[in-house]
Amino acid sequence: MGDIKTSYDERLLGSIERISATLRHAERKVADVIMTDPEQVMSLSIKAFAARAEVSEPTVLRFVRKLGCSGYSDFKLRLARETAVAKMYIDAPSVAANTNVSDIVTRMSEAAKAALDQATNELDTQVLEAIATALNESRRVFCFGTGGTSAILAEEAENRFFRLGLSVQATSDGYRQQMTAAVSGPGDVLLVFSVTGRPTHLVSCAADASANGAKVIAITRPESPLAEQAHLVLTMDTVDQEAFYNLPNQARYAQLFALDCIAGHLAILRSESAENLSRIRLTLSRLHGHVERQPIGD
Template sequence: MSGNIIKIREIINNLSPSEKKVAQFILEKPEQISNLSIGELAEKSGSSEATVVRMCKILGFNGYKDFKISITKDIAYMSKDEEGEQYTDVEPGDTLESIVQNISYNNKKSIDNTLDIISFDAIKAAVSAIISADKIDFYGVGASNIIATDAMQKFTRINKIVTSYSDPHLQIASAANLNKGDVAVAISYSGDTKDTFESIKVAKESRATTISITKFGQSPISEICDINLFVSAPEISIRSGAMSSRIAQLNVIDILFAAVASKQFDIAKRYLENTRKAIIKKKIK
């Protein structure tokens, strides 16, 4: 699936009625875009040229021309089978084989779709910020706190000073004591988790570099962060969405960790060996 189509599907429910008309037309007939002028797209979608331009800017393009070129390239690489691919939900009475296949498919698809929309420039900026930081905070509540804890565990192993608290009050307390050059990472798929927003807001006020890991599009958290790392996953009825969004976000944490370790390979290798030896000594014999 193309990155632009994924982005539109992620944001469509947050668009204005006129923007939604443009988005719906693109989703239904993406192959027509390469042959349409901005005026023709506006007419066919029942909107205006200004609305089309606004949609393009929401998607990160300077204007319709750039968007048109990008989506034309996407369509060229899309296979017919790919166009029909959809996330699948777990249904009552499903066989065990069906559940195994559906959940595994959703998890793999969330990683593939995230790869289509994630910004390599944003990853590079996040890695640089983490490398130079004296302290790193990871904020998340509920399922997102599991991801934050995983990040803390990984970066602690290469001797980074990292915190991840499940208590929102402790998250804010830690954020208040960050300094310029430190890093705070907000993890929230929706991008509007109140406790996580309050923590990253305090970190921003402390002049730390702020990073978000959310679904694609504008959200309270992504709007105030310096660097945004977007993921893509479905939200479907039996919480499969929460499962695959967690996998996509964990994958981003793995990418950040591996990139930081690679940049500081000799140092990271030594610290990883130290922690490995220490843990082996603790094993019951």
């Protein structure tokens, strides 16, 4: 029973819980140290860990290999990645028990304000101006994103830009993105949103489009694989200071702010913007009558 092993894809803490009934006495001591304080374990050398668990170093190595790790360093790396994501769920019961509606409203407001403040301080106005100019001079604009936040921002970019007279399309479908990059060329612009700058298919699309003569613009993390493939990069490096399951990704506020700034400057550059928005407003007014405080263009 002690030889049960876990797969690499299974979460470490879940693996330990699953095999806990099969563990020998020394292995259970190792497991107890990990489960009691996984974050503290990440700072321990194997010697310090063995001392805390009151077992030998070979016992620690055997245990982490049973979890599917190649060694102690690999174990700590995987544990660090897991706890960074899982902490919000591990802490969820205690967070929920001590949180009321007012706390949630305050937390959301503070997260949004912090993201906007950071984005404002980091925004490179020269790059923003260059991006707006490239969009204004483009033949076609393709907006790409993947996942929840970035895919939604790509759709929002299409929604903003078509009103200003740009020929623009948005897609979050990976195959469609690859095909679009393949047929792009001089005069085209790829506007790519990504919080991390790491999705491999977006990086591939950027490389293909660039090779075909299109201009690649990225709103993403600096020095990321996507940023390296882009001609223009508006860096967004918003980092969530809290990791709770009920706190939204602050990057969405930063990305939306960046898009607002781009669209605002683009509207100034395009002489037909006011006329387009006026025609849109008149068309909608004929449909449902005049509505007070209706957003421009809606």
